[in-house]
Amino acid sequence: MSRRGHRAGLPPADHRTESPLGPDGLTVTVVNKTGYAREFDFSELPVPEPLQRSLARLYAARSMAWTSHETAKTCWSRLMVFATFLSELDNTPEDLDGVTVAVLKRWRARHVSTVTGKAVLSTVRLLLQQAPQFAGGPVTEELLRRFPAAKPSKQSYEDDERKRVVLAAQRQFRAAWLRIEENTRLLRAWRAGELEEDSRGGRLGEVLDHLARTGDVPRTILPSGQPHVDHRSLLGGAGTEQTWGRLFLSRMELTALAVLLTDQFAWNLKIYDRMPAPTTGPSVGEKTSITYQVQVEKHRAGRGRWFSTENITDSGAASPGRLITQALEVTAHGRDLAARLVPGTDLLMVARLYAPAKEAHRHQNTERPRPVGPLSFGIAYNDADRWQRAHDLGGSPFQRVRRTTVTRGGQPRQHSQSTNERVYVLPDENVQRASRSVFADAAEEALEQAEAAVFGGHLTGAPDPAHEQTVTADCEDESASPWPAPEGGCGADFMLCLACKNAYVHPGHHPRLALLQQQLESLRSVLDDGTWDRRWQGHLLRLEDLRDKIGAAAWGAALARAGSDDRALVHLLLKGDLAP
Structure with a gap:
């Protein structure tokens, strides 16, 4: 269905999807979401x-389901590892039907003990499961064998480590923001005609205008x-x-901004490559704050759920949206x-290249936007590496x-609750250390509750005629109740009789109390934990x-x-329905 609810039209009857497998049966072409094609040659694998x-x-x-060359390269490299393993066997299989259970067991044993190895096993296993040769039998069972989940290799920062990283990014970005803000004010004053033409400010404003229009200050070729x-x-x-840094961020300064955004909003590094500039949302009667609508790409969420919008408000210096405001200011030019240069381009994370012609020629990453003139977009892995080395992190x-x-x-954040718990929270060593005291406190509290929720009355072998009968026990003196009623007597629920020192339980009560315990346990399965704990746990x-007594x-x-009466x-x- 289309967005407006109309049924989508069928393709022409002669329409055929072009196969990624080449005519020679040995080359596969993968086209990514930006339209770039990349060829993978399987004749390079060291197998027959x-x-x-x-x-x-x-x-x-x-x-056929991929839109990323990085996904394709990862799968290709792991297939190369598998092919190399097969080539090193005494009897290299001629085809997939020669891959036996013994071969797969040996392959599994080689890789299952490391994080990287488990990733290789997972990729190759999913690929081989599609093979018609493995539609059933012992080999299929071996491919379906589970292996322990890999423990994340990255851990969260300790407080002092995080402060060091964030402080380095803040210092670098703030220096750039102050520099660009100062030069932007001068440029605006010149364009508004507020500066004398022959003054230093006027001459500098003219240079800044040239810089804003071309991306560089005037230069002469010697x-x-x-x-x-x-x-x-x-x-x-x-x-x-x-020179050009007066109005534009360098790639290292843009990386510092990305570190601060990640620290504030937990965005994935790849998001910055194609993040549109945030727009301002409607604000009803609000003049002191700005709410930005930020489009966030979550590619792993699957088709149809790749994008979401986050509303972030700048209501002051300490608010999360202040960083968005500053990011828009430093990237405005x-x-x-x-x-x-290219109408329609409006990506937030833009920086000026040091050597535009040389760096644009070296741009080989088909997943990231190509440079536009002297400008580049997003954060590359080598940018992150250079930045951490510059700050010795x-x-x-x-x-x-x-x-x-x-x-x-x-x-x-940009993932599900189960992913948050399974991938981020539970395996994190800092979370585990911080939670030990919480678990200990909870255990002590549970023990106190268990010790408090005990039978507080007396066991007797026979009823006493002087005692008053209740639903759960016999009462020795309701006027001495720990829970007196305003009008006199006992105001406690019959269930609380078992907690009272005036209660006496004899064998005639046992069948009813044993049945009550059974029914409470049954009731536990149909109530949510909060309701159960408040009403019935004690x-x-x-x-x-x-029962133990x-x-x-x-x-x-x-x-x-x-x-039946019980x-x-x-x-x-x-x-x-029973009142005390």
């Missing part, structure tokens, strides 16, 4: 040709072919911060220039910063304590003696 062709067919069938910065004395030098911070924000926030604990055998025999009274008691 029939096996190469079989693996190529399986790979081609699975690639006879040697080297570019020379004009107005060097006016600019104060020929370095990045004195880059986004304006990109939109002029011992590893890219993005995964660990994201994990830290997710685990300490207590709420799922009463069941007292009954269990009473009487003895399990006698208690079981008493249950067998419960009659069942009727227990039913009314649980419904709350």
Whole structure:
């Protein structure tokens, strides 16, 4: 169905989806979501040709659902590991029908002990399960064998580690924001005609206008072919911060911004490659704050659920939305220039390339947007690596910063509740250490409750005529109740009789109380935990304590003696129809 509810039209009768498998049966072409094609040659696998062709067919069938070259490369590299393993066997299989249970057991044993190995096993296993040769039998059973889930290799930061990373990013980004803000004010004043043309500010404003329109300050090409910065004395030098850095972020400064955004919102690194510039949402009667609508891509969520919108409000310096406001300010000139060079371009994370021609030529990543003029978009893995080395952090911070924000926030971010618990919370060592005291406190509280919820009365062998009968026990003196009623006497629920020191239980009560315990246990399966705990848990604990005092055998025999009167009274008691 289309968005408007109309049934989608069928393709022409002669329409055929082009197969990714080449005519030679050995090459597979994968087209990513941006339209780039990449070819994978299975003749490079170090196995016999029939096996190469079989693996190529399986790979081609699975690639029909892929929109990412990184996914394709990952699967290809893991297939290469499998093919290399087969080639090292004494008898390399000619085709898939030569892959035996013994071979798969040996393959499993080699990889199951490491995180990377488990990833390789998982990918190859899913691929081989599609093979018609493995439609049943012992080999199929071996492929279906489960293996322990891999423990995440990345852990959240300790407090001091996180502070060090965030402080490094804050210092670098704030310096860039102040620099660009100062030059933007000067450029606006020049464009508004507020600066004298021959003044230093006027001449600098003219240079900034050229920079905003072209992405660089005026330069002259020397006879040697080297570019020379004009107005060097006016600019104060020929370095990045004195020239194009006055209005544009460098790639390292953009990476610092991404670290801060990840720390604030737990966004995935890949989100930054194609994140549109946030828009402002409607604000009813609100003049002191701005609410941004940020489109977040969640590609692993599956088709139809790739994008979601987060509303983030800037209501002051300490609010989450203030970082969004600053990000829009420092990238404004880059986004304006990109939109002029390629109309329709409006990506938030834009930086200026150091050497535009050289770096654009080196751009090989078909998953990320291609550079536009002197501008690039998003954060590459080598940007993250360069940034961490520049700040001596011992590893890219993005995964660990994201994990830290997710685990300490207590709420799922761009993933499901089950993923949040299984992947982020439960395996995290910092969460495990912090939760030990919580578990200990809970255990002590449970023990206190269990000790408090015990039978508080007396056991007797026969009824006393002087005692007053109740539904659950005989009462020695209701005027001395721990729960007196305003009008006098006892105001407690009949269930609380078992907690009272005035209660006496004799064998005539045992059948009814044993039946009551049984019914409470049955009731537990149909109530939510909160309701059960508040209403019935203490009463069941007292009954269990009473059972232990009487003895399990006698208690079981008493249950067998419960009659219709006992069942009727227990039913009314649980419904709350019996008043004390």
